[in-house]
Amino acid sequence: MLFVSIIFILYSIIYFYSNRNLNNDFDSLPASIENLLIIIFCVLYFFEQINIPTLSVIYSRSTFWIIVGILFYVSGTLFLFLYVASLPKTQTFNHWYINSIFNILIKVLFAVAFLLNKDEIPDKPYIQKQSYI
Amino acid sequence: MFLLQANTQNGIPQVIFFGTIGMLTLAVGLIVFIIFHQRKVIRYQGTLQRMEQDQQRMLLNASIRLQEEERQRLAADLHDDAGPLLATARLYLNENLVNMDKASQLQSIYNAKQIIDDTIQLIRNISHSLMPPTLKNFGLESAVNDLFQKISGSGSLNASCRFHDYKERLKTEDELILFRVLQELVNNILKHSNASFIHVTQNINGDRFFLRLHHDGRGLTQSDFEKLNKSPVGLGLKNIQSRLKLLSGNIYFEKDVSQTYYKVTIELSKEEVS
Secondary structure (H helix, E strand, O other): HHHHHHHHHHHHHHHHHHHHOOOOOHHHHHHHHHHHHHHHHHHHHHHHHHOOOOOOHHHHHHHHHHHHHHHHHHHHHHHHHHOOOOOOOHHHHHHHHHHHHHHHHHHHHHHHHHOOOOOOOOOOOOOOOOOOO | HHHHHHOOOOOHHHHHHHHHHHHHHHHHHHHHHHHHHHHHHHHHHHHHHHHHHHHHHHHHHHHHOOOOOOHHHHHHHHHHHHHHHHHHHHHHHHHHHHHHOHHHHHHHHHHHHHHHHHHHHHEEEHHHHHHHHHHHHHHHHHHHHHHHHHHHHHHOOOEEEEEOOOOOOOOHHOOOOEEEEEEEEHHHHHHHHOEEEEEEHHHHHHHHEEEEEOOOOOOOHHHHHHHHHHOOOOOOHHHOOOOOOOOOOOEEEEEEEOOOOOEEEEEEHHHHOO
16 A cells, blocks of 8 residues: 555656646646545554554544544545546636535544544553543 | 536536535445444453453452361361360369379370370371471472372372473472462362372473373363353362462363363463473
8 A cells, every 4th residue: 555655656746747737727636546545544544443452432532533534525525626627617616615615624623633632542452541522 | 327427518516516425425434334343342342351350350259268268177177176185185184283193193194195196296287288398398299299199098099190391390389379279179089070090290391381180080171160160169160260370370171082081281381480
């Protein structure tokens, strides 16, 4: 997975400097691939978390809320990014509210993450930790 | 369907709309699944932990009860045997003060001496059964040998032992624990199994210390042992387990492949005990 990500980053850099379409200010395809990769990383995070033996619930950890925020943002904007290049210039702005909504959502969820007093890494299994949610 | 419509100009907004809704539903579904799954795992772990605690409590209970029983036995021994003997000796000596006749005086002093000798022997026996002196002075091998000689001496059953790798003694307190476990096992065999022989072997394999006990009577298998361990009866077995827990050792009960012997294996890690 890391290998794929490195290839993607290299591709993005090369794309940015060589093949960039200067008429269109949004890079539809790389953004969509990026979203997909991040979705996969989020899913991997979740499956890693449920394999850790612990007695604290997953939503008492701030990393969980950060990952949920990112997951909502990238999965919500995936189709927008995918098709926004196909829309006529005049209509693009009409659909950009989707991006704004998810932007608000991700920031609200980040706020929740910061409100949890600290990141509770489950290094000590079998210890019940207090949840503030 | 929507992807096809995407070719037309006004289909794209629909694709974006439904695609976003779909992705969002998937994301929510995933998160809900993760949360519920994790809750289930936590509940399961909680039950497991509770069961372990129950087991611990049972073991502790058993060892406390056994200690109390031992104390009662000791108190009974002292009260019923040593007490009357000494009281009788006192009576004889008391008689001496009243009775001035030389011959009967001598007789009663002699009787008192006899009784005091008996008492000394009795107290020796009690103290030896509490802590075998051979174990402390000469180690596990000699103590087990001693115990087995006594058992064989009774004639009803043949007990023997062989220690293959026992050049270095274990720590004294660990030897005592092992000896107690062995004593309990042998006691159980004598009480319940109707065996005609008991054979104990000891050896070391790598860093594991093994003590194996064979007998040909009615015995236990691992499933019987676990069942008895979970039930309120079987105080001795629980005590064996709590003692071995101190040494982080394991005990296995099994029937030999030939189906004629029962085998009990005690396994310890060598670093733990030496």
